Structure formats: C-alpha cells, structure tokens
Amino acid sequence: MNQEYFKILKEINSLEQNISTLETTNNNETARVSKLQDRRQLAQEELEQYKASLKDRRLLAQKNENELSSTDSKLAKIKADIGGSFDSKEMELLDREKQKLSIQLDELESAGFELLEQMEELEQLIKDKQTFIQGVGETIDEIQQEVDQLVNENQKQINSYQSRIDSSLTQLPENFVNTYQKLKTKNLSVSLFTKIQAGKCFVCKMGVDKTREAQVEDQLQLKTCSSCGRIFIPNQALF
Numbered sequence: 203m204n205q206e207y208f209k210i211l212k213e214i215n216s217l218e219q220n221i222s223t224l225e226t227t228n229n230n231e232t233a234r235v236s237k238l239q240d241r242r243q244l245a246q247e248e249l250e251q252y253k254a255s256l257k258d259r260r261l262l263a264q265k266n267e268n269e270l271s272s273t274d275s276k277l278a279k280i281k282a283d284i285g286g287s288f289d290s291k292e293m294e295l296l297d298r299e300k301q302k303l304s305i306q307l308d309e310l311e312s313a314g315f316e317l318l319e320q321m322e323e324l325e326q327l328i329k330d331k332q333t334f335i336q337g338v339g340e341t342i343d344e345i346q347q348e349v350d351q352l353v354n355e356n357q358k359q360i361n362s363y364q365s366r367i368d369s370s371l372t373q374l375p376e377n378f379v380n381t382y383q384k385l386k387t388k389n390l391s392v393s394l395f396t397k398i399q400a401g402k403c404f405v406c407k408m409g410v411d412k413t414r415e416a417q418v419e420d421q422l423q424l425k426t427c428s429s430c431g432r433i434f435i436p437n438q439a440l441f
C-alpha cells in the first residue's frame with residue numbers, strides 16, 4: 203500500500219538525519235582529541251629544538267672554557283717572563299702582550315657568563331615545556347577515554363539505525379528507492395519532502411496542476427516537484 207511506502211520513506215530519512223547528527227558529534231569529539239595531540243606534537247618539536255640549542259651552548263661553553271684556561275696559562279707565563287726580564291724593550295713587548303691577553307680573558311669570561319645565562323634560560327624552557335607536554339598528555343588520556351566511549355556508543359546507535367534503514371529499504375518498491383537515493387545526492391536544504399498546499403509546492407511555491415495533484419493525493423503515486431525536485435508526500439501519509 204503506497205501510503206505505507208511514504209511513511210517508510212520519511213522514517214528512513216529521519217533515521218539518516220539521526221545518523222548524520224551522530225556522525226557530526228563523533229567527528230567533533232575525535233577532532234578535540236587530535237587538536238590536543240597536535241599541540242603536544244608541536245610542543246614536542248619545540249622541546250627538541252631547545253634541547254638541541256642547549257647541547258650547542260654546552261659545546262660552545264666547553265670550547266670557551268678551554269680557551270679561557272689556555273689564555274690564563276699564557277698570561278701566567280708572561281707574568282713570570284716579565285718578572286725574569288731585565289731588558290726594558292722586551293719588558294715593554296711582554297707588557298703589551300699581557301694587556302692583550304687580559305682583554306681576551308675578560309672577553310672570554312663575559313662570553314662564558316652569557317652562555318651560562320642562555321643555558322639556564324634553555325633549561326627552564328625545557329622544564330616548562332616538559333611540564334606542559336605531561337599536562338597535555340594527561341588531559342588526552344582523560345578525554346580519550348570519554349571520547350572513545352561516546353564515539354563507540356554513537357557508532358552502535360548508527361549501526362542500529364543503519365540496519366533499520368537497510369531493512370526498510372527492502373520494503374520499498376524500486377522507484378521509491380531510486381527516486382529517494384537520487385534526491386539525496388542533491389543535498390537539498392530543509393527537507394527532501396514537500397506537500398501540495400493550495401495547488402502549490404509547499405517548499406518552493408511552484409504551481410502543481412490538477413492532474414498531478416490527483417496522482418499524488420488520490421492515487422498515492424510517487425511524484426516529485428518539477429521545480430525543486432522534492433518528493434510530494436500525500437496528505438494522508440503526512441502523519
């Protein structure tokens with residue numbers, strides 16, 4: 203009986219809308235987790251950069267330390283040489299060398315302090331980043347459980363709706379199924395269905411002639427609006 207077919211069609215459509223809502227929820231929930239995972243990944247990359255910088259600074263500090271100690275020995279040797287020299291010209295030369303080395307030593311020392319400060323700063327950044335990563339990780343673990351559970355439940359619901367749809371589709375004549383499936387690909391807004399009201403399509407207001415109206419309302423034939431393409435649900439199948 204055709205009246206029943208229209209009801210089945212409407213039921214299928216409403217189940218499909220339910221599925222679509224559940225799928226949107228599942229996508230949003232999954233996106234929540236992956237957003238956090240992205241943030242963790244980014245923080246992880248930043249952490250690696252900080253670590254590489256720290257390693258770099260440590261090598262420079264070591265090199266600086268070596269230069270410092272070699273300059274220091276050179277300076278000590280010059281001081282000893284100055285003490286052992288009696289030639290005023292040689293003493294003058296040695297003194298100039300001493301001045302030069304002292305300046306170098308000062309420069310190396312301040313470079314060493316600067317490196318030390320940079321290393322401390324990097325160590326703090328690393329610590330902060332590690333704390334952040336751990337925090338995000340814990341949040342992900344917490345949310346992941348919730349999300350997995352929700353997504354699972356929704357998926358079960360989707361599967362149950364889908365099997366109802368599948369079995370309903372088998373109860374429909376081929377022209378109902380085909381028209382419906384074809385209409386779905388048009389992504390119509392509001393509804394795939396319409397009704398005839400006062401000789402017009404209720405949705406797009408296109409006029410419907412008497413013959414077609416009788417085919418829909420009296421013979422319960424499957425007809426679509428010639429303008430918007432929506433399926434006419436006969437008045438007696440509306441509720």
Ligand SMILES: [Zn+2]
Nearest residue numbers: 403406427430
């Ligand atoms: Zn229409």
